[in-house]
Amino acid sequence: MPSTATDKRRLQNLKSKLRTAQNVTTALHADSDLKNFPLENIYQGWNESSLQRNTEFFKSVQVVKDLKEKIQIKEKELESRERENIPRGCECPVCYNWLSPSRKLDCPHSFCLRCVQRLYNAAENKITCPECREITSKTIDQLQTNVAMERAIESHRIN
Numbered sequence: 001m002p003s004t005a006t007d008k009r010r011l012q013n014l015k016s017k018l019r020t021a022q023n024v025t026t027a028l029h030a031d032s033d034l035k036n037f038p039l040e041n042i043y044q045g046w047n048e049s050s051l052q053r054n055t056e057f058f059k060s061v062q063v064v065k066d067l068k069e070k071i072q073i074k075e076k077e078l079e080s081r082e083r084e085n086i087p088r089g090c091e092c093p094v095c096y097n098w099l100s101p102s103r104k105l106d107c108p109h110s111f112c113l114r115c116v117q118r119l120y121n122a123a124e125n126k127i128t129c130p131e132c133r134e135i136t137s138k139t140i141d142q143l144q145t146n147v148a149m150e151r152a153i154e155s156h157r158i159n
């Protein structure tokens with residue numbers, strides 16, 4: 001299970017990727033015919049033909065946007081983790097929040113209900129474990145709670 005230090009390192013990596021992407025975007029912006037539109041409001045200058053003329057530029061704008069969103073989510077996760085001081089093993093391996101309410105898959109892995117709902121593939125009625133890739137062919141209602149885990153979490157939260 002990743003530690004907070006690993007997460008911090010990942011966050012740093014994302015931030016350095018963002019800086020690189022921002023430099024690329026700034027350079028492409030200066031070269032484009034949209035340089036009179038400020039980068040913050042670049043979609044004001046957006047239309048079909050500007051998109052065709054500046055495909056690379058708009059791609060890089062999107063990359064920056066995606067990275068910013070990812071960083072925001074990771075920062076929030078880290079914050080909530082540090083605030084609540086969740087002990088290792090009591091956190092969901094996907095979102096790092098408390099592993100409660102929990103759901104067990106057919107493999108040895110458990111996740112929080114929110115993540116299981118996100119991982120559930122309704123069209124194929126299956127969940128692919130993000131840790132080991134094993135497939136659980138059940139609906140969310142058919143999944144069991146990880147009782148031992150929830151007891152451990154309860155005792156941590158009381159103490």
Ligand SMILES: [Zn+2]
Nearest residue numbers: 092095112115
């Ligand atoms: Zn989760």
Ligand SMILES: [Zn+2]
Nearest residue numbers: 107109129132
């Ligand atoms: Zn698994």
